[in-house]
Amino acid sequence: MEDATDDADLSLHPLLAARWSPSVFDAADEATSADVGTILEAARRAPSAGNAQPWAFVVGRRGDPVHARLVPYLKGSSRPWASTASLLVANLCHRFVEDTDWDYSEFALYDLGQAVAHMTVQAQALGLFARQFRAFDRNGIAAEFAVPPHWEVTTMTAFGRVPGDAHRPVANDLARPRRPLTDIEWPIDTA
Amino acid sequence: MEDATDDADLSLHPLLAARWSPSVFDAADEATSADVGTILEAARRAPSAGNAQPWAFVVGRRGDPVHARLVPYLKGSSRPWASTASLLVANLCHRFVEDTDWDYSEFALYDLGQAVAHMTVQAQALGLFARQFRAFDRNGIAAEFAVPPHWEVTTMTAFGRVPGDAHRPVANDLARPRRPLTDIEWPIDTA
Numbered sequence A, B: 001m002e003d004a005t006d007d008a009d010l011s012l013h014p015l016l017a018a019r020w021s022p023s024v025f026d027a028a029d030e031a032t033s034a035d036v037g038t039i040l041e042a043a044r045r046a047p048s049a050g051n052a053q054p055w056a057f058v059v060g061r062r063g064d065p066v067h068a069r070l071v072p073y074l075k076g077s078s079r080p081w082a083s084t085a086s087l088l089v090a091n092l093c094h095r096f097v098e099d100t101d102w103d104y105s106e107f108a109l110y111d112l113g114q115a116v117a118h119m120t121v122q123a124q125a126l127g128l129f130a131r132q133f134r135a136f137d138r139n140g141i142a143a144e145f146a147v148p149p150h151w152e153v154t155t156m157t158a159f160g161r162v163p164g165d166a167h168r169p170v171a172n173d174l175a176r177p178r179r180p181l182t183d184i185e186w187p188i189d190t191a
Helices: A002-008 A033-044 A065-073 A108-125 A138-144 B002-008 B033-044 B065-073 B108-125 B138-144
Strands: A055-061 A087-094 A129-133 A151-160 B055-061 B087-094 B129-133 B151-160
Touching: A033 A055, A033 A087, A033 A108, A055 A065, A055 A108, A065 A087, A065 A138, A087 A108, A108 A129, A108 A151, A108 B108, A138 A151, B033 B055, B033 B087, B033 B108, B055 B065, B055 B108, B065 B087, B065 B138, B087 B108, B108 B129, B108 B151, B138 B151
Parallel strands: none
Antiparallel strands: A055 A087, A087 A151, A129 A151, B055 B087, B087 B151, B129 B151
């Protein structure tokens, strides 16, 4: 049922319908600097509460020095596949007002999530798939790139093309089942 | 400079490039149930950490009972325009494990932001613009729709068509300036 519903829904925009989070990337493909610029531009234009724009990104293209400095902080579970993606991005959230424990914005994490979503949609339009992950050394990356305590290295995203034989899975953990629509629409008490 | 850059960037996907957050909606337009279903489907398919899917949505179409129950909780600053949108959605976040103060997911807010971003991209593909806002009575909506304490009514989104004479502003607070790309790409110490 779940799979039939997923496949039958043709009304979703192709950029969203075709999206999945691969853990295999084409290790020969290279991201162009134009592609990287467009992906960052998508984040830059994302909406945020009070226009706070609580985001920043450490951007490494495979083969460049930033990428080489990011890879050692990938944890074992992510390193085999994330290191082969053409683009590795550490997603930084402006969590606190500097030198305080006051939230910079109540919506900082929410807004970072949106900005990253915009990046993944733009990447998809460029033929680049994305997988977000948390399996990395957060403190290590913060130290490596001089990220101060009021910023957080929240997540990372691996972007890349997928090999021709890597098809979107239907029934395994890369295309994991979703709660039904009747569950995500909050039940309304009509009494 | 800012505006010239914004307008000149033609490489961004049209769904992202054309996006803005209107505060004027066509009060005669009605959202179809098919459109609403597709927008919810976009959220349903969004990625989330550990596939936690920490989201749910109170969905009101203008003219239906849920919409009528949402409007009284809009605060003065949002009510004039949000109440005229064809679709009002309260975005709920699964913040805590029930009856505890333990995070349901470290990424609950981040993931809700992503799901809402996917909804706004899908809406844009249907010709519906979106504005997210916080000017509503959070506790009031929670009580009205029996949202328990481990869920949070985080934000709301107004979706709708815009009147023909409402053009995307370039230089006012609806098209607010963004930090430059050189600022959102984290500066790298190359020493």
